[in-house]
Amino acid sequence: MHKAPTMLRGAVLAALLMANIAQAAAQGGSGAVQAWLTTGDRSKLMARSPDLHFSRAKPADSVIDIDPATRFQEIQGFGASITDASAFLIQQRMNPAQRESLLRELFGRNPGLGMSFTRLTIGASDFSQSHYSFNDMPRGESDPALARFSIDPHRATVLPTIQRALAINPQLKVMASPWSAPGWMKSSDSLVKGALKPEAYDAFARYLGRYLSAMQSEGVPIFALTLQNEPHFEPDDYPGMRVDPASRAAFIGGHLGPLLAREHPGTTLFDWDHNWDEPDSPTTVLKDPVAARYVSGVAWHCYAGNVAVQAQVHAQFPGKDTWFTECSGGAWATDWAKNLMFFTRTLSIDTTRGWARGVLLWNLALDENSGPHLGGCKDCRGVVTIDSRTGEVTRNVEYYALAHTSRFVLPGARRIQSSEAAGELSNVAFRNPDGSLALVVANGAQAARTFSVRLKGQSFRYTLPGMSVATFAWDGKP
Structure with a gap:
């Protein structure tokens, strides 16, 4: 070992x-x-x-x-997600010189890795220090007018991190995914577990639209959304939401798609954002003639199934793009050489041979305790590890696997x-x-x-x- x-x-x-x-x-x-x-x-x-x-x-x-x-x-690029945990460590556990050096190293080019694709969470994930949405209400209350909407939870850490990354690399494309709608929009009246209620479809679409407008006003254009991270998974201890394919098609076709076309034509929509093992779920949405008009591609994760399904779904729907949007390494896999092979062969080579236009790993940075997190994965690994006491950086196997593509494959490559x-x-x-x-x-x-x-x-x-x-x-x- x-x-x-x-x-x-x-x-x-x-x-x-x-x-x-x-x-x-x-x-x-x-x-x-x-x-x-x-x-x-x-x-x-x-x-x-x-x-x-x-x-x-x-x-x-x-x-x-x-x-x-x-x-x-055409390739957009390679990168990792700027989670709440990653942004917190970068902004509040590094001094200004350390912070600038790391962001230039990750997002800059010549020298630098030139990461040109990243993902934000719309509200909390398991890699947050609290569970929140941008429109929380006391249990039993609702806010259909979204009067309480605010992206303030991102102002101290996420916004300055993504703003600086965009300043370093203006070619960086940012996508975003919610882990849950606000609890009052769900069957559980909670961020944890539950399904999106049909009567909340309009409010949730407007909620996502408000997020896009708020981020744009902060100089952070969001080029793509998914309507739900891992929509077939309801975790026990962090935000999640079940949205089956029929519900996604109805929500996209009747609410979110028209809103994006009308108010945010620069933002596209990816379906699925989940594992390779259930290709019938995104294909069901793409077979819906109304929803399909608004879906530009399918996003995939690595945690179950085989990467080969990307090419199979592409063959069924050649007019739709393919994106790979999440995979994490962790302490469960201790062999450095085998990890290097997985992250390079499967995630850089096989996903792009399988039509992926962009490849994202999960946390850009975590600390020496695989956090901070609240629920969820207890032993995940970031692309880099930031020591929460000193701000020192350790570059992990994921860093080197990404470097072999992100450094040399430029946005717009084919x-x-x-x-x-x-x-x-x-x-x-x-x-x-x-x-x-x-x-x-x-x-x-x-x-x-x-x-x-x-x-x-x-x-x-x-x-x-x-x-x-x-x-x-x-x-x-x-």
């Missing part, structure tokens, strides 16, 4: 990573292929390897053929054709708007694998250690 890197080691590694990235532009050179490596034994963490060059030498037995002319979905090599090699390739190419390759075998990457009759050869990941980036020319 590997021990987690110390905070000091993490800081040194991050400094080296930033220095390597800063060197890249100067050292790249026309025709050079940059190679960046993370190994399962952690001896290399986003380390710059010697540049490679295309040639007409005989390729290896395993070949990845790249065809930039065959293009698939996934392009890349053949799948034999054995345990997985890959995905992208063409950026400037014509540059990025290829991510993961070797899930224990032993090293040698392969060639071939483009227009020329190739370069590389040996990738076992349980390791490499990203190759070049100007697009062989």
Whole structure:
């Protein structure tokens, strides 16, 4: 079992990573292929390897053929959710210099990871220090006029965090999801458990519209909503709400969809926002002719089922986008190399080969006690860990898995054709708007694998250690 890197080691590694990235532009050179490596034994963490060059030498037995002319979905990017817990730690457990350094490292580019996709919670999740909505009322009372609506719970932590992230990276796209409607709109009259009452559909649609307006007024445009996080799950100890497919279709088609079209035409709607194991739920909504007009895509989580359903649903509804919007690592999975393989092979490679336009992990940051949280997951892990006593940052395996894509795949990139090599090699390739190419390759075998990457009759050869990941980036020319 590997021990987690110390905070000091993490800081040194991050400094080296930033220095390597800063060197890249100067050292790249026309025709050079940059190679960046993370190994399962952690001896290399986003380390710059010697540049490679295309040639007409005989390729290896395993070949990845790249065809930039065959293009698939447009990519928005990669990132993680700015939960209440993440924002609290960033704003109230880091000093100003630490805070600015981390936000630039995560959302900035050259140097930086360039995260360009994030998710906010509309009210509380389990990673909040209290259970709240933006329109709470005493039990037994209601507020259909939304006179008590306010986003004040986000002013101290979430708003300054997302505002600064947008200032650092104006290409950052923000989606948002509620974990529950206000309790008075639900069968339980509580944020915990219960279903959305049909007589509250209009009020809940206006509630979401008020949220969009309030965030826009704070300089935070929300490009996409889901109407409910994990609508088939009613947790016992934190906000949740059951909304079955027929209810979602009725709510979208009769209330939320028309409101968005009328008042917030810049915000789109994703259905589902739940696991791969129930594809019939989003397809039921997409088969509703009224609701389908307002749904632009399907959002997926990783906690049950198989990623292959993304492509299957896309084949049924090719006009609808695919997004991957949540997955968390945690103390239940202790093998660093296996985690690296899962987060890279399944979440970066398989989801985008399965038509995902964006990929989100769950908490951007948690503390040394997997929190703060109130109910829910007790052993989740953030992309980074922030020490609540010192503000020091530890970069977790999720950080490096994200870096292999977010650093090199720019907003507006298109996934392009890349053949799948034999054995345990997985890959995905992208063409950026400037014509540059990025290829991510993961070797899930224990032993090293040698392969060639071939483009227009020329190739370069590389040996990738076992349980390791490499990203190759070049100007697009062989």
